[in-house]
Amino acid sequence: MAKHEPARGSGPFELAAGGIGYKDSGPNFLAGLAETGEEVAIKKIGNAFDNIIDAKRTLREIKLLKHMDHENVIAVKDIIRPPPREKFNDVYIVYELMDTDLHQKDIIRPPPERKL
Numbered sequence: 001m002a003k004h005e006p007a008r009g010s011g012p013f014e015l016a017a018g019g020i021g022y023k024d025s026g027p028n029f030l031a032g033l034a035e036t037g038e039e040v041a042i043k044k045i046g047n048a049f050d051n052i053i054d055a056k057r058t059l060r061e062i063k064l065l066k067h068m069d070h071e072n073v074i075a076v077k078d079i080i081r082p083p084p085r086e087k088f089n090d091v092y093i094v095y096e097l098m099d100t101d102l103h104q105k106d107i108i109r110p111p112p113e114r115k116l
Contacts, residue, residue, distance in 0.1 A: 030097070040077055041098070045091040058091055074098060 031042045049055045065076045080092035 031094070039097045041095045042080070043093045043095060045093070047089050048091040049089065062093060 028041050028043050031040050032038065033040060045054075045058050048058050062076060062079065065074065069075075075096045076093060077096055078094040080094065082088040082091075
């Protein structure tokens with residue numbers, strides 16, 4: 001497992017081998033907080049600053065989720081400290097680990113096909 005330093009001092013995270021899924025913005029990884037063993041999910045947003053719209057969307061997601069406190073909304077636990085500015089392309093957001101997501105629960109479905 002590789003250790004990664006978070007930005008807000010909650011301790012280093014150890015990434016587990018393999019990912020736990022892939023979303024539109026990038027892969028999600030299972031990790032554990034080194035000191036407590038608490039399991040978390042880490043979302044990697046690759047090349048987050050290549051497109052201004054995606055960069056703003058990422059910032060908006062972080063800002064909104066940091067202020068929300070509801071049992072049905074995933075909580076942002078931390079942001080992993082970026083490397084030196086020359087190499088800072090990817091953003092890593094640490095979330096609480098959830099059992100499932102809305103796609104697995106079949107709550108989010110593609111829109112039905114329209115018949116003409």
